[in-house]
Amino acid sequence: MKEEEMWVRATACENIPVREGRMIEVCGRQIAIFNLGDKFLAVDNRCPHQGGPLSEGIISGTTVVCPLHAWKIDLQSGCALSSTACVATFQTRVCDGIIELQIARNAMDQEPTHESRAHRDRPIRWVQRKPSSPISAPSEVL
Numbered sequence: 255m256k257e258e259e260m261w262v263r264a265t266a267c268e269n270i271p272v273r274e275g276r277m278i279e280v281c282g283r284q285i286a287i288f289n290l291g292d293k294f295l296a297v298d299n300r301c302p303h304q305g306g307p308l309s310e311g312i313i314s315g316t317t318v319v320c321p322l323h324a325w326k327i328d329l330q331s332g333c334a335l336s337s338t339a340c341v342a343t344f345q346t347r348v349c350d351g352i353i354e355l356q357i358a359r360n361a362m363d364q365e366p367t368h369e370s371r372a373h374r375d376r377p378i379r380w381v382q383r384k385p386s387s388p389i390s391a392p393s394e395v396l
């Protein structure tokens with residue numbers, strides 16, 4: 255791990271059903287985490303086409319199909335299959351049942367944008383996919 259990167263606790267594994275994605279916010283940055291059954295993959299939640307919410311897409315193999323215009327995004331490379339456009343990817347690991355993301359430290363130190371200012375005191379925010387889904391609160395930053 256590079257010195258300027260850190261592991262951030264995101265959520266419990268059980269909060270993301272197999273073959274589904276969920277979105278969390280880390281200092282205002284929306285990150286989609288997907289459960290592929292044998293591993294978790296994480297990418298920026300904004301589709302490189304027109305910003306569609308990738309966490310709400312359908313998983314197909316190791317790609318996700320964007321819910322807006324059906325671009326396929328490879329979750330390992332972050333690249334669209336039909337374009338040269340890509341999204342950022344994040345390393346993941348599981349520690350004691352908690353999914354952790356490797357995030358650049360400067361992303362945590364950035365001056366907050368208008369959108370993220372509300373989350374300054376609570377750097378990680380779990381965002382429900384469906385209002386009725388029971389989801390536990392996120393844990394602290396390491």
Ligand code: FES
Pocket residue numbers: 301302303304305306320321322323324325
């Ligand atoms: S916004 Fe994702 S395919 Fe258009």
